[in-house]
Amino acid sequence: MNFFVKLRELRKEYFTFVVIPHSGKGTRQFKFNKVMLYAILGISTIICFTLVVLVISLANTNYALHTSLDNVYQLEQLSNQQKQEIDDLKNRTSTINQKLTALGELEEKVRSMVGLKMPAQTASPTTTSRSFDRSAYGTDADELIAEDSDANLEVLAAEMDNKIDNFSDLITDVDDQLKVLEARPDLVPTNGKVTSKFGYRTSPFTRKRQFHQGIDIANDKGTPIYAAGTGIVTFSGWNAGYGKTVIISHGNGYRSVYAHNNENLVEAGKKVKKGDIIAKMGSTGKSTGPHLHFEVHSKGEQINPENILIRK
Template sequence: MSFFQYLKQLRKEHLTFVVIPHSGKGTKQFQLNKFLLYSIFTSFAILCISLVVLSYTFISTKYALYANLNHLQQLQEINEKQALEISELKNRTSTIHEKLNILSELEQKIRSMVGLKMSVNSSSLKPTSRSFYRNIPSSDLSPLPLEDTDIDLDILAAEMDSKIENLAELIHDVDGQLKAIDALPDAMPAEGKITSKFGYRISPFTGRRQFHHGIDIANDQGTHIVAAGTGIVTFSGWNTGYGKTIIISHGNGYRSVYAHNSENLVEVGQKVKKGDMIAKMGSTGRSTGPHLHFEIHYKGEQIDPENVLKNRLGGGTGVQKK
């Protein structure tokens, strides 16, 4: 018998239900079609199964959504942490750039102090720390961990601080050396011919052997006399035998003396720079003609000026040896 014939037969069959009260009176009975009853039970079963499936799907979806939300929250926390690390890394990088600029400025200052031009490919503008650069194969494009980058930046910053401190000390030392060099009375004080040197000579006044404590530079009356080095004028006036005289203290134990001037152009306490005009050549005091008597004292002792002068004996100032 086929399924359709079975269904057709079910529609003809009925189930009789008898309701018997406890008293046994008023018995009731009613019939239900088998097909209808089976359809109701089948629909109820399908409904229950559907409710179970929907409940399971709902619960599974709820747990999946909760897991996703939890994962998203973790990702958000990671992103916030990485954003803070990136911000800190940017601040550290900014600090590194500032230190690089400081190093560049210090190098420029040092080069300017010693008269060197700034190199186009200056190494101070590039980090040189070996710890900062990793030997990473070109095929490995994965970024370095932020923790390692922090360590590298800390090491680089510490090295740069040390270099900045060393450069600052170097600038101080160079500045001191330049000031000492500038103060050294090693520039020829006047144009002319050296007519008498340091040491024993025959005095033009007595005809006897006498020690000469400086050098004589002869030239025309009024020839400009300049400071042999930077310093402070400690004497400007008349000195017996020397006539109009100027004495300059240069520090580091050096003093220079300019005698027989026709006119002094500086006063006591005045600061003069190397090459500044301080007097005019003359023949005041005990002198046989217009010339400059020039002395250098070192730590209280008179020394040979020619041992200090840079351009002596026919140098750039045009001074000529006798």
């Protein structure tokens, strides 16, 4: 009640403002009701306070927005960097895979050239590895790709180790196989014409059917005779009807015989390489003219030399 009583009393009260010019003439007075003036002042204060609060709020919002934009820009930069790193990793992984494939093909080709079989292979873990295709992963693509890249690198590292082991074994195998191939008596031992083949023929001496145990290659006296394969000379001398003869042991069950020579150029116990000159063609022993009688024995049995000779 007192409040309303005071309010009614204030409505009857006024503030008077007097405006006096320097000349002292034309003085003006302005009267304001106290209630109205207090109301205007109160509303103005509230409006000013509200404006100050809004300005502060806008300033904070603007600062937060700029901070967020900076963070978004940094995250975008980081995302682009990670994307580039992942793409680079993908490319390196793909390149390593291609090189591993090429190494596998090279290994197979080398083994094929020297007659070696490929070793038993276990299933490659890369066949179960996930693809690098981003569309297959969903929301956490980069993280999954990174995990997949790590898995691929581990698989590739294991395959590289396996390839290193395989090539170490391959070097040993090829070296052994090359020694076998080098020792194999498959080089044509002299130049000339094959005048008598391996097998049954009519003997030029008895005119009877007789088994010919090698091949005859005829040419001029003194024509060089070459070792058909690498080995050790086990005999060099006169051998009855064979005349001057050289016999070479090549290992792996092979032995070659060179007969009717005019001159032997190697002694027993000497190691000779495929293609070395070991004798000169002649017609010693039981012979009808200058030629080389050439035999090949494999594991104690005489075989047709033409079945293994490689003619260039």
